[in-house]
Amino acid sequence: MIRVAVVDDEPLARSGVIARLAAHGDIALVGEYGDGTSALDGLRGEVPDLVFIDVQMPGMSGLEVLAALPATLRPMAILLTAHDSFAVRAFELNAIDYLLKPVDDDRFVEALERARRLHAYRCMAPVAPEPDTRCGQSAYRTRFAVRIGRRTAFVDATDVEWIEADGDYATLHVGAHAHLLRESLNRLSRQLDPMHFIRVHRSTIVRIDRVAELQPLSNRDALLRLRDGTPMRASRTYIEPLLERLKGMGYAAR
Incomplete structure (x- = not known):
């Protein structure tokens, strides 16, 4: 908060x-x-x-x-x-x-x-001289419980490649599988570790290390391509923090 x-x-x-x-x-x-x-x-x-x-x-x-x-x-x-x-x-x-x-x-x-x-x-920040007492101790989500038929399966956050809004819910994309989660994208964006996940559009969150390519567009948006070839659009509202994160990981816009 x-x-x-x-x-x-x-x-x-x-x-x-x-x-x-x-x-x-x-x-x-x-x-x-x-x-x-x-x-x-x-x-x-x-x-x-x-x-x-x-x-x-x-x-x-x-x-x-x-x-x-x-x-x-x-x-x-x-x-x-x-x-x-x-x-x-x-x-x-x-x-x-x-x-x-x-x-x-x-x-x-x-x-x-x-x-x-x-x-x-x-x-x-791991090198901070002392903890910031204003940050609180809340943990980020590490697992998700999803329904598969009549059973409940657990998905590790590290396996999630990207998340898209689906009305009031969200869909987790894990490899070739998609799992509906009964939580909004806005709520999820506050529960995920920002060191690993970043919002690129009002309807999309990606795992930053799954981004393989970025192509700037003329309207300040960008076209992303994930490692598995999935294309998606990054909105200009979110492009600056995305570029900073990618630059820090050694990526360059193409």
């Missing part, structure tokens, strides 16, 4: 971000603030993982709020702004992205996906 705070002096802008966050089950809203001073006090007390924060506010700006927080308490930040001329200072303060107002839905999802990925890496 990612603990999130929202800071914006415009009530409509603040409520718009909160409404978008409500669609994501792995997000817990821990605070909302209408000015920099109250935000600074609130963020010191709640210590969220991520903050959506307006850059320009009366009194104390969003960047000033972040700068006033000790580095150990400073959350990841997605900046809300009408301008993009503050990049250097912003990224010194742990800002991972910015959203231009009015906020575009696709860019919102893209920024949130980046935060999810970084949060997961923080929690699992």
Whole structure:
């Protein structure tokens, strides 16, 4: 679960971000603030993982709020702004992205996906000097119980090559077999180890080491091909984290 705070002096802008966050089950809203001073006090007390924060506010700006927080308490930040001329200072303060107002839905999802990925890496980093107490101890799914006729079989997560949405359910693809799982893709995306599985489309999750080829398309989407030859489309909303993961594993786009 990612603990999130929202800071914006415009009530409509603040409520718009909160409404978008409500669609994501792995997000817990821990605070909302209408000015920099109250935000600074609130963020010191709640210590969220991520903050959506307006850059320009009366009194104390969003960047000033972040700068006033000790580095150990400073959350990841997605900046809300009408301008993009503050990049250097912003990224010194742990800002991972910015959203231009009015906020575009696709860019919102893209920024949130980046935060999810970084949060997961923080929690699992083996070289961290000490554990992040905000990460919790929840384990990722290692097995799935699936129905095959009248019997129940157990599928190891390591054997799953890709998963696709099937209405309110999901289908696990394991070799030549497909198993219907009575869980939504959104729920599964929060239960799978992000070091091994990555979402590439709103209806598709793949096991990263099963990707054999990636071909960029003109609209910023990409065509993937798995080791067994299965083709699938990767949406531009998810393409950046996918490219970063593939690059880290030695793959190159073709």
